[in-house]
Structure formats: structure tokens, C-alpha cells
Amino acid sequence: MKETIYQTVCPGCGIGCGLYIRENGNGSVSIDFLKSSPVNLGKLCRFGMKLPHYYSDPSSGKVEGLVSGAEEAVKAAASRLKNAGKIAMLSAGNTTCEEHIAFTRIAETLGTVVHTGIPVYPELPSECHPHLEGMPLAEIENAEKIVLFIDPYVQYPLLVRRLLIARRNGAHIISAGTKELHLAHENRDLSPEQYAGLELDSNSVIIADVHPHTDSCHTKQLLNLALETGARIHFMKPFINSEGANRLARDKTGMMGISHIMDEIEKGDIKTLFLLDSDPIELMPDSDRTANALSKLDNLIVISSRDSPVTEIANVVIATESLYRKRGTFINAEGKLRENSGQEVTGIDAMSLLSRELGSEGFEYRQLHGHLHEKMIETLANENRKPEYGIMECAPVQHNGACTLKYLFNPFMWANQPDDNDFVLLNMNMVRSLKLRKGGMVRLDSEKGSMKMRYRVERVPDGMILTARKLQVATGTNTTVKVEGC
Ligand code: SF4
Structure with a gap:
């Protein structure tokens, strides 16, 4: 049967990993690795490996x-x-x-x-827009200090390769996101008022992202941090283009x-x-x-x-x-x-x-x-121009102390693709306070309904439940929920 081979780019996230798609005469597709791709050297994450399903x-x-x-x-x-x-x-x-x-x-x-x-983009002053553009990922490898406000393993998997190279080159990596990261030297749950304690300078790189549900107040806080410290800032993006x-x-x-x-x-x-x-x-x-x-x-x-x-x-x-x-x-x-x-x-x-x-x-x-x-x-x-924006004010959203179900957006979620990620993440304090059984489940109640989920224990902030897949009870990126063991 006639086969056609296409050299293309994975549509899963903004990294744009190169690969080959082989198309059979009957239209079915399979993938092949493109080792010469400078972005990913032939490597693909779980989403990239499942592209035949995406293209079905x-x-x-x-x-x-x-x-x-x-x-x-x-x-x-x-x-x-x-x-x-x-x-x-x-x-x-x-x-x-x-x-x-x-x-x-x-x-x-x-x-x-x-x-x-x-x-x-519409919510930030136009002079900030050039600083939302990405920078060459190779520059991350040579940073002395890197602060992560994303979870690269889940959200932008092939970025992990760059971070591991940076770590081998001597970079000190701090995760300031919502979940503990194994590749980080330090995992710190910081409020914006504590960002000064990160002690960044012009040899540091801040890595965050912008996507359809990014809180622009937080983006302003990160741009302020870059301006005050001279650190470079890199924003990942969720889609191929x-x-x-x-x-x-x-x-x-x-x-x-x-x-x-x-x-x-x-x-x-x-x-x-x-x-x-x-x-x-x-x-x-x-x-x-x-x-x-x-x-x-x-x-x-x-x-x-x-x-x-x-x-x-x-x-x-x-x-x-x-x-x-x-x-x-x-x-x-x-x-x-x-x-x-x-x-x-x-x-x-x-x-x-x-x-x-x-x-x-x-x-x-x-x-x-x-x-x-x-x-x-x-x-x-x-590119590479000096910041032309000034320090920006913003009023962060106040959380009311109730449990928050938070979406960890990732390629499977954006593209509505099946994933085996059928659990939520919560911390040990919540396991103890709810008296959860090992191997048991939690029931999540929101204004939209109720559902049961398996859970896994991770170091996430108190009162937060993270999910890497869409759940029926969610009403937004952050949903107030009541949680019980079951
Ligand atoms: S990191 Fe994964 S989802 Fe993103 S472009 Fe590469 S293979 Fe695709």
C-alpha cells in the first residue's frame, strides 16, 4: 500500500517538536521520530506519541x-x-x-x-506585549538561576529537557508554582509580596506562560519582578502557533x-x-x-x-x-x-x-x-529590547479560604484528547483532616453537581485540589468545592 511521509510539527503545545507523520493509503497515520529537529532531537512526550489518535x-x-x-x-x-x-x-x-x-x-x-x-494582550499595556514574546530556549540552558511558575512535566513536557541541561550546567532551579517539582532544588509556595526573596538578577530567567485563562494580574506581577531585578522573562504558549x-x-x-x-x-x-x-x-x-x-x-x-x-x-x-x-x-x-x-x-x-x-x-x-x-x-x-513598561498595579483575586479545584491546563485538556490521568492531586494535610482511606476516593461537590474521583498525594498548597483533566463539577479555572472522603 502506498505510504506518504510528512515532516511536520506536533500541535500539542507551543514548543513545536518536530516529527514525521506516515500516512497509509487508507488514511491511517503513525508517527516517526525526527532526530534532526533542533527543538526536540527526536524526542516526544506522551501527547506527541498519541498523535495518531489526535489525527483520527x-x-x-x-x-x-x-x-x-x-x-x-x-x-x-x-x-x-x-x-x-x-x-x-x-x-x-x-x-x-x-x-x-x-x-x-x-x-x-x-x-x-x-x-x-x-x-x-488586551488587558496589558501595549508596551508590555514585546516582553510576552518567547526567547530562544537555548538561553535557558545557560541561566544561573531559573524560577518556574509552570509545571513543565504536565504543561510543556519537552521543556524539561532544557531545564535538566541547565541544571547540569549549574543552574539553581526554584519552583514557585502550585506543585512540587522533582527537578527543582527548592519548591517554594510564595505570595507575590515574597518574590523579592528569590534574589534574582540579570543572570536569572523567569519562566511562566500565557494562555486563554491566564490571570493578567499575575502576569503583571511577573513583569514587575523582571523589571525590578533585571531577570529575563520567558512566557510559554499553549498551541502550536x-x-x-x-x-x-x-x-x-x-x-x-x-x-x-x-x-x-x-x-x-x-x-x-x-x-x-x-x-x-x-x-x-x-x-x-x-x-x-x-x-x-x-x-x-x-x-x-x-x-x-x-x-x-x-x-x-x-x-x-x-x-x-x-x-x-x-x-x-x-x-x-x-x-x-x-x-x-x-x-x-x-x-x-x-x-x-x-x-x-x-x-x-x-x-x-x-x-x-x-x-x-x-x-x-x-527582540531583546530593554523593558519600556513601568511597574504595574493590580488587584489580585481574593480567595475565601474554601477548597479550590484548580485546572492544570495541558495538551490533553486543550485538545480534548483522552488521557489516563483520572485522579486529582491534594496534600497530606487534606488526607489527614478528611480521614481519607489509602486507595479510597474523594467526593467533590460544587454548585454544578457532584462527582467521585481517585486522588494522589502531592505537595500542593493547603486547600487546593489540582486536576489535569476537565471535570464536570468545574465552573471555571478555579472552582470552589466541598470535599469529602468516600
Ligand atoms: S512537548 Fe509534547 S505536546 Fe509539546 S510539542 Fe513536544 S511532543 Fe508535542
Whole structure:
């Protein structure tokens, strides 16, 4: 049977690990290691190893639930968009730079902007934006001190490789996140007022992340810390092209975070949502509530390379080729341009046709790619510049002392992929106070319902329950819960 081999990038997180996808004549895929990839030297995490599952649901075009060809779906989308009121467009960074630019051109025709869904961009002053861009990961290896505000094992697994090299090179690593990390020399649960005790300087690197549910107040506190100490700061990003999508945005202050978009939909202020490879049902913490809100839209139009919960309920689905087959590029979390060997442009052709149907010009791959290079030169000129922002004030959210169920966002959660992570993490104090039995379960009650989960003991803060998978009782990134042994 004929086999085709594609050189591509893992869509699991912003690291952008290189790999090969082998596609059989019957369309099934398997992975192979790309040892020459400078990002990951052929290594892949559990998510990367399970990519055949991720790619097992290629998208199919639909109009009002009926299977349709690309042209029919594009015309149906154009007809709905021409008659729409306020339109929100979302592309979170799950596709190529060239497709993202094509989507932006359509937004210009429609008189709107493309949101990337990450709230810190609209919520932080624009002079902070260049400092949210990633830095070369090789620089982490030479830092003298590293402070982690993420859990690299769960959230950005191949970052661990860089941290272990840094440790071998003599770096002192401090975890200031919510969970004890084995690779850290110190694990410290610090409040922002205690950050001065970290004793950082210009040879230190702060590593945090920005994603659709990042608390911008905390991002401000970390930028303040970098400014006051001279430490470099590196923000990881959750999707294959989050970095590219945000670097390409012309007016970041006009963008909305995904929660803000969903609030406007719930209020009825947004009646048309147009998505490019971004599924709010996957991206929002409460999938049921999100699906319910989306069902109230007048127009839900989706361009997608894979089937996902939102393609089930959309009015129109414009199906494109799987990500690994696309001709195009991505910008990973360190600002490196990564390229697919695939040559297909079904998605770009569909958006070009849509643009013409909306009364504007069509476009082709080469033009879009040329635009990318112009933007890249602009953003590269911005790299390594000195902070131009001042110390920022913010009012942190006060916790009421009740137990908090907290999401530890990771590639499996963002992409709605099955994982065997069917337990929550809590600390020994909670085990003792609840008199939990070894091998027993906990019952979690929230305003949304009740469920039982297995638990594992880890060093996490008192009163916190961490989960690396979505749970039905969760109403947000942090959910107040009552916990009992059972
Ligand atoms: S670290 Fe990220 S990019 Fe690399 S294999 Fe894992 S999920 Fe994919």
C-alpha cells in the first residue's frame, strides 16, 4: 500500500517538536521520530506519541448538519456573514501562519479583528506585549538561576529537557508554582509580596506562560519582578502557533480573551461567531455551559481541519486538510519559524473563495507567506529590547479560604484528547483532616453537581485540589468545592 511521509510539527503545545507523520493509503497515520529537529532531537512526550489518535478525526464539510463540498459550505458561510451584525472571529493559534493571515484578511473585509483568545494582550499595556514574546530556549540552558511558575512535566513536557541541561550546567532551579517539582532544588509556595526573596538578577530567567485563562494580574506581577531585578522573562504558549498568531496581530489591544467573547455571546451582544481551528467547547473550562451558549448564536461558522465538539453544532463547517498536510509555517514558543513539508492549500483556497464571495480580492499561498516574512522582520527587530513598561498595579483575586479545584491546563485538556490521568492531586494535610482511606476516593461537590474521583498525594498548597483533566463539577479555572472522603 502506498505510504506518504510528512515532516511536520506536533500541535500539542507551543514548543513545536518536530516529527514525521506516515500516512497509509487508507488514511491511517503513525508517527516517526525526527532526530534532526533542533527543538526536540527526536524526542516526544506522551501527547506527541498519541498523535495518531489526535489525527483520527479529519473534518468533514457541513451545511446545517448535512455533509457538503467546500464550495457549497463557503457560499453558505458568505451568505450568513453578509447578513450578520456584530461578528467575533477567533483563531487561537492552531493552524499555520499563512492560514491565520488569510483569516485576518477576511476580518478586514468584514470590518472586524481576529481574536487570539488570550486575555493578557488586551488587558496589558501595549508596551508590555514585546516582553510576552518567547526567547530562544537555548538561553535557558545557560541561566544561573531559573524560577518556574509552570509545571513543565504536565504543561510543556519537552521543556524539561532544557531545564535538566541547565541544571547540569549549574543552574539553581526554584519552583514557585502550585506543585512540587522533582527537578527543582527548592519548591517554594510564595505570595507575590515574597518574590523579592528569590534574589534574582540579570543572570536569572523567569519562566511562566500565557494562555486563554491566564490571570493578567499575575502576569503583571511577573513583569514587575523582571523589571525590578533585571531577570529575563520567558512566557510559554499553549498551541502550536500561539506565538505566531499573537505576533501577527496588528492591534492586540482591540482583541478579546475567550471568556470575554463567551460573556458577550451569553448576553446576546455577539450573535455570529466565526472560528478558525479553535473550539471554545474545548478551550473553555466548563464545556456544557459553553455548548449551551453557542447554541444560542444566529450564526456559528467554523473552518476546521479536525472534527471536534463545535463542528457537531456549527451551522456551517468548512473542512480543510489535516494540519500535517498543510503547506505553511508556524512560530513556536521561542520565536523559531517551523515549516511543514506538506503542500496542500485547501484551507487557503477556501478562504480565498470566501473573500471573493464577500466582495474582496482572493489570495494565494505565496502572497500570504510574503506578508509573514515582512512581519517577522518587524518582530525580530523588537527582540531583546530593554523593558519600556513601568511597574504595574493590580488587584489580585481574593480567595475565601474554601477548597479550590484548580485546572492544570495541558495538551490533553486543550485538545480534548483522552488521557489516563483520572485522579486529582491534594496534600497530606487534606488526607489527614478528611480521614481519607489509602486507595479510597474523594467526593467533590460544587454548585454544578457532584462527582467521585481517585486522588494522589502531592505537595500542593493547603486547600487546593489540582486536576489535569476537565471535570464536570468545574465552573471555571478555579472552582470552589466541598470535599469529602468516600
Ligand atoms: S512537548 Fe509539546 S510539542 Fe513536544 S511532543 Fe509534547 S505536546 Fe508535542
